[in-house]
Amino acid sequence: MAKTRQLTPEVVIETAARLANELRDASRITLTDLAAELNIRVPSLYNHVKGLDGLRRDLTVWGLQQLLAATRQAVLGQVGRDALLAVAHAYRAFAHAQPGVYSLVLKAPPPEDAQLTALSNELLLILQLVLASYNLQGEAALHAIRGFRSVLHGFVSLETGGAFELLLDRDESFNRLVEIYLDGLSKN
Amino acid sequence: MAKTRQLTPEVVIETAARLANELRDASRITLTDLAAELNIRVPSLYNHVKGLDGLRRDLTVWGLQQLLAATRQAVLGQVGRDALLAVAHAYRAFAHAQPGVYSLVLKAPPPEDAQLTALSNELLLILQLVLASYNLQGEAALHAIRGFRSVLHGFVSLETGGAFELLLDRDESFNRLVEIYLDGLSKN
DNA sequence: GTATATAATCTAATTATATTAGTTATTGGC
DNA sequence: GCCAATAACTAATATAATTAGATTATATAC
Secondary structure (H helix, E strand, C coil): CCCCCCCCHHHHHHHHHHHHHHHCCHHHCCHHHHHHHHCCCHHHHHHCCCHHHHHHHHHHHHHHHHHHHHHHHHHCCCCHHHHHHHHHHHHHHHHHHCHHHHHHHCCCCCCCCHHHHHHHHHHHHHHHHHHHCCCCCHHHHHHHHHHHHHHHHHHHHHHHCCCCCCCCCHHHHHHHHHHHHHHHHHCC | CCCCCCCCHHHHHHHHHHHHHHHCCHHHCCHHHHHHHHCCCHHHHHHCCCHHHHHHHHHHHHHHHHHHHHHHHHHCCCCHHHHHHHHHHHHHHHHHHCHHHHHHHCCCCCCCCHHHHHHHHHHHHHHHHHHHCCCCCHHHHHHHHHHHHHHHHHHHHHHHCCCCCCCCCHHHHHHHHHHHHHHHHHCC
16 A cells, blocks of 8 residues: 555654643744654655644644543542542643643633634533532532632643742642632632 | 934824734734835834834833823822722723733833833832821731732633633723732731 | 044845745555 | 554745945045
């Protein structure tokens, strides 16, 4: 049928993810670096990804799938506040483990990309279900999702961006923030 | 002494800010575009800014000064919860008015850049003073600053990034989030 | 007034990166 | 063995940033 691939899609994407995480920002990957890492010439990359934009898009899908899996795992068998706390910690752990990939995942998916949009919606659906078990439904739940995402994204993006430099325990800061928000949610 | 500048530093930086805001992301400005906008050749830009990195840095200083002025203005004559609410709304208004510049301002300043670090610290100092009037001091105030910044940055960065697409009032979402956080802060 | 130093701008060349076009070579199915 | 498919290649082009060095206009010293 064809010349056997030496590179599988998995190797390409995982190598790109590693580079992105080392740079701590996916917008800094270059095809030049990726090709060098894979021991092929730059134009050969076009057999695997649709240019730089395609690579970023593939990385985003890959990252969203990981975040989704981690979130599902975290809420397994939990409801209410415990489930929300578990989501919060899984989210932060993901951003710490994969800072470069994280920088892609939080961006809003382009509406014309069905796969990305679907993954993004699945995450929202999980949050919606968990909030339902926290007695939040309808518009209140939607406002709560926006708030919860803001809290999580705001903290981890400032944190991984190096904004919290003081010698003050970051876990403690995060826990206080999440607890204040969840307490406030339950008191409405 | 010298050939009179046709371009003042203000014109250069304000044109760059306008381009950055139109692109909604400062990382997408190019020297090519800026030079075209100013009717000079690209290399001539080097008389005004230290390359692309220098331009971004100058834009960051300019943006921080504006945010600082808006924040000072917002807290004028206010204390406690009112002052914190005013800061929140000024912060969000700034991000809406200057989305491109905002994307630069929230990044942690490189420690070796004294001017940037000073501006950044001034903002933190304002927050610290306002929180003191909210009965928060010492470590509690530092955790609260981290939380408050997370809340503000998280919401406006998701919002300006297009993450909140539903037909659900964003002002309402923001107000609920900020109020929940401020309520929680006062109950400790 | 004129000369000169200064700096703003320019052209030309270099470097880095992404992308496209077109070729080569390998391999699995027939 | 032949053929179709495709991964990988070389070569060329495009875009952007940057550096080197020449040119020019003008503010000030005299």
